[in-house]
Amino acid sequence: MLDDIDKRLLALLQKNAHLTAQDLGDALHLSASQAGRRRQRLETEGYIRGYAALLDPERLGLGVQAFVQVQLGSHGPTQSRDFARLCATRPEIISAWTLTGEADYLLRVFCNGLGDLNRLIHETLLPHPAVARVQSQIVMDQVKPDAPLPT
Numbered sequence: 001m002l003d004d005i006d007k008r009l010l011a012l013l014q015k016n017a018h019l020t021a022q023d024l025g026d027a028l029h030l031s032a033s034q035a036g037r038r039r040q041r042l043e044t045e046g047y048i049r050g051y052a053a054l055l056d057p058e059r060l061g062l063g064v065q066a067f068v069q070v071q072l073g074s075h076g077p078t079q080s081r082d083f084a085r086l087c088a089t090r091p092e093i094i095s096a097w098t099l100t101g102e103a104d105y106l107l108r109v110f111c112n113g114l115g116d117l118n119r120l121i122h123e124t125l126l127p128h129p130a131v132a133r134v135q136s137q138i139v140m141d142q143v144k145p146d147a148p149l150p151t
Contacts, residue, residue, distance in 0.1 A: 002047070005030070007151040009038055010047065014148030017051040054146075062110040064117050065139040069103035070125060073132035083130050092120055103135070114138075 002010075005028055012019055012027055019027075021036035028035055042048050057065065072079055080098075087096040087107065095108045111117040117136065125134050 002151075006038060006042060006047075009035065010042065010151045011148065013039070013048065014151075057110050061112050064111045064113055065142075066109050066111070066117055067137045067139070068107040068109055068121065068125070069099075069135045069137075070105040070107065070131055071102065071133040071135075072104045072130045074130060075104070079130035083128060086124070086128055090120070090124065092116070 008028055009024055012024060021032040021039065024030070024035035024039065025032040030038075039048070057063075070083070072083065083105065084096070087093050087105070092109045092111050093107050094110055097106045098104060099106055109117065109120065111120065117138070121134055121136060125131055
């Protein structure tokens with residue numbers, strides 16, 4: 001179970017994973033060792049899965065972000081496993097979800113340009129034997145940045 005201090009600690013770390021035990025202790029009105037032990041426990045118990053740097057896609061030349069809906073033609077375990085394997089091998093697919101509704105998968109992709117997105121769709125996704133239909137939406141602007149999870 002998480003108490004209010006744990007929740008506040010998680011919220012602080014989501015905003016800045018570089019906070020030291022002293023920084024956390026100061027913000028939570030705990031000693032640095034108490035804050036450090038709490039962070040260690042939350043890591044050990046799996047509440048904190050890891051730490052990552054947030055990169056700027058535009059500075060990396062990734063000027064096109066899109067969401068791609070994929071509908072499979074057949075829904076056996078082999079087709080789903082093969083399509084999931086394809087998603088895992090493509091670096092431009094940064095996340096993939098299975099869905100209810102018309103689309104079976106939703107992919108979030110970053111590409112250098114429209115040509116790269118076109119190639120991903122027409123040379124990789126559509127030729128896959130399990131894929132029946134692909135629909136893409138190109139992101140014009142992100143009005144809310146990826147936010148921390150509510151705690």
